[in-house]
Amino acid sequence: MAEQVAVVVTESTASDVCFVHVLDETRQRLVLMGATPPFTSLSGTVELELGEGVAGWVALNAEPAIVPDKWKDDRYVYIPALRGEDYESLISVPLLGRGQRVVGVINVHSQKPRRYGEHDVVLLTQVGNLMARTVENARLYERLAEREQTLEQFAARTVDAQEMERRHLAGEIHDGISQRLISLWYHLQAAEAFAVDPVVVTHELGAAKDLTSAALDEARRAIAGLRPSVLDDLGLGPSLESLAHTVAGPEVEVEIAPCRLPPHVEVALYRIAQEALQNVMKHAEAERVTMRLWTLNGTVHLVVEDDGRGFRPTEVRRNRNGSPSYGLVGMRERAELVGARLQITSKPGTGTRVQVELPAGLNQID
Numbered sequence: 001m002a003e004q005v006a007v008v009v010t011e012s013t014a015s016d017v018c019f020v021h022v023l024d025e026t027r028q029r030l031v032l033m034g035a036t037p038p039f040t041s042l043s044g045t046v047e048l049e050l051g052e053g054v055a056g057w058v059a060l061n062a063e064p065a066i067v068p069d070k071w072k073d074d075r076y077v078y079i080p081a082l083r084g085e086d087y088e089s090l091i092s093v094p095l096l097g098r099g100q101r102v103v104g105v106i107n108v109h110s111q112k113p114r115r116y117g118e119h120d121v122v123l124l125t126q127v128g129n130l131m132a133r134t135v136e137n138a139r140l141y142e143r144l145a146e147r148e149q150t151l152e153q154f155a156a157r158t159v160d161a162q163e164m165e166r167r168h169l170a171g172e173i174h175d176g177i178s179q180r181l182i183s184l185w186y187h188l189q190a191a192e193a194f195a196v197d198p199v200v201v202t203h204e205l206g207a208a209k210d211l212t213s214a215a216l217d218e219a220r221r222a223i224a225g226l227r228p229s230v231l232d233d234l235g236l237g238p239s240l241e242s243l244a245h246t247v248a249g250p251e252v253e254v255e256i257a258p259c260r261l262p263p264h265v266e267v268a269l270y271r272i273a274q275e276a277l278q279n280v281m282k283h284a285e286a287e288r289v290t291m292r293l294w295t296l297n298g299t300v301h302l303v304v305e306d307d308g309r310g311f312r313p314t315e316v317r318r319n320r321n322g323s324p325s326y327g328l329v330g331m332r333e334r335a336e337l338v339g340a341r342l343q344i345t346s347k348p349g350t351g352t353r354v355q356v357e358l359p360a361g362l363n364q365i366d
């Protein structure tokens with residue numbers, strides 16, 4: 001852009017060459033960012049200190065300088081690469097951004113001796129202001145992009161940490177609760193065998209035994225739900241397929257295109273699919289459910305769709321038992337954490353479609 005501005009400015013002021021210098025704020029130096037031919041290739045290679053040369057003076061004082069004969073001007077500094085010997089006169093105007101802050105400087109040179117006038121100052125100031133805004137916006141954009149990247153990394157770490165916590169918990173349940181329940185079962189069995197009042201004790205102990213094995217089943221289910229070790233073993237596609245095989249009731253159709261995604265994204269998509277399928281089994285009374293995963297133009301799409309009874313997503317606050325429901329909320333949170341968009345389309349009588357879109361750029365593997 002600096003180069004294009006240089007060309008337009010040279011033409012509109014009937015000059016011979018133009019240099020656009022942008023201020024590097026951290027290093028407090030002016031860097032040549034654009035120039036007209038034959039200097040275009042010098043972009044990024046010529047630097048001036050604040051206060052050095054006419055451009056440096058203009059940047060320091062935030063005011064224009066008209067120099068009819070540069071050889072007679074103290075501020076002028078000869079830079080061989082810019083071939084000062086070929087040009088006689090110049091005008092230099094600051095690029096002023098928000099709050100009149102100097103963002104850079106435009107220098108326009110003429111081969112023939114010439115006194116640039118007030119209208120040149122006005123024109124260059126206007127162009128300079130526009131350019132300054134663009135430079136500031138570009139910097140802002142850069143900073144925002146950096147911040148977004150930091151946020152994404154933060155989200156990735158959070159999801160990883162959550163998953164580690166879940167694995168830890170799964171280990172705890174497996175080694176702790178399950179082991180205890182098993183020994184409890186053996187103790188009860190022994191008590192049953194040596195009971196004094198056989199009728200009552202047998203009945204009570206039988207019930208306790210049933211309870212224990214139900215609790216054990218529950219713990220097993222919790223472990224399976226907490227730790228999708230299948231993701232580590234098989235990867236996302238096959239894991240989703242194996243998830244589909246666990247669906248009881250409706251007929252399941254699966255179309256999974258192979259794609260490689262960062263681990264935290266895989267976990268998020270797997271969990272979303274899992275909750276969506278569980279909801280189909282629990283609520284939909286569907287005949288058919290489809291799960292599809294594909295990539296288009298870099299965007300990853302996951303869809304779980306059923307032909308069941310449907311519901312009004314806006315009216316969901318609590319589940320059927322009256323307790324707050326977390327499934328849909330959790331799905332949304334998981335999607336947002338990895339930068340994806342989750343959409344639930346449903347109406348009573350029309351089935352339900354859960355759709356996740358993960359934009360390109362958020363799904364690359366480092």
Ligand SMILES: Nc1ncnc2c1ncn2[C@@H]1O[C@H](COP(=O)(O)OP(=O)(O)OP(=O)(O)O)[C@@H](O)[C@H]1O
Pocket residue numbers: 279280282283284306308309310311316318319320324325326327328329352
């Ligand atoms: N595929 C579906 N078909 C029909 N109704 C659904 C479907 N998915 C969700 N729902 C409705 O939306 C409600 C909220 O779902 P959500 O997953 O948040 O909670 P839940 O499944 O009831 O409980 P949980 O917190 O265990 O997930 C459900 O109670 C159900 O009424």
Ligand SMILES: [Mg+2]
Pocket residue numbers: 275278279326327328
């Ligand atoms: Mg649910």
